[in-house]
Amino acid sequence: MPEFTNPFIGVVPRKMTDSELARAIRLNIAAEHEAVHIYLAHADATDNPLAAKVLRDIADEERQHIGEFMRLLSILLPDEDAFLAEGANEVNEMAEEMGNQKQSGSKGK
Numbered sequence: 794m795p796e797f798t799n800p801f802i803g804v805v806p807r808k809m810t811d812s813e814l815a816r817a818i819r820l821n822i823a824a825e826h827e828a829v830h831i832y833l834a835h836a837d838a839t840d841n842p843l844a845a846k847v848l849r850d851i852a853d854e855e856r857q858h859i860g861e862f863m864r865l866l867s868i869l870l871p872d873e874d875a876f877l878a879e880g881a882n883e884v885n886e887m888a889e890e891m892g893n894q895k896q897s898g899s900k901g902k
């Protein structure tokens with residue numbers, strides 16, 4: 794959650810290395826996921842249809858931001874895509890073991 798009472802939170806006193814930047818981007822991704830969760834929870838918790846529509850629309854925009862950050866992370870860290878694909882393949886293997894079909898849009902095999 795934002796900590797607006799501290800004006801120095803998140804201020805880095807120097808330029809970050811690429812490694813530090815990659816870690817910062819991971820925090821940004823986490824913040825986007827948190828925002829999606831909060832907006833959807835608030836949409837679920839209101840009977841106001843306009844507010845729910847706006848909240849769900851913004852949640853979808855945050856999901857796009859996650860994609861932007863994920864792509865940036867892939868560019869900053871050349872091995873990132875391999876780790877993501879490895880994780881996706883592990884889930885695909887578990888799904889196959891359980892007799893489920895792979896979900897459309899999955900990465901890997």
Ligand SMILES: [Fe+2]
Pocket residue numbers: 825828854855858
């Ligand atoms: Fe965002």
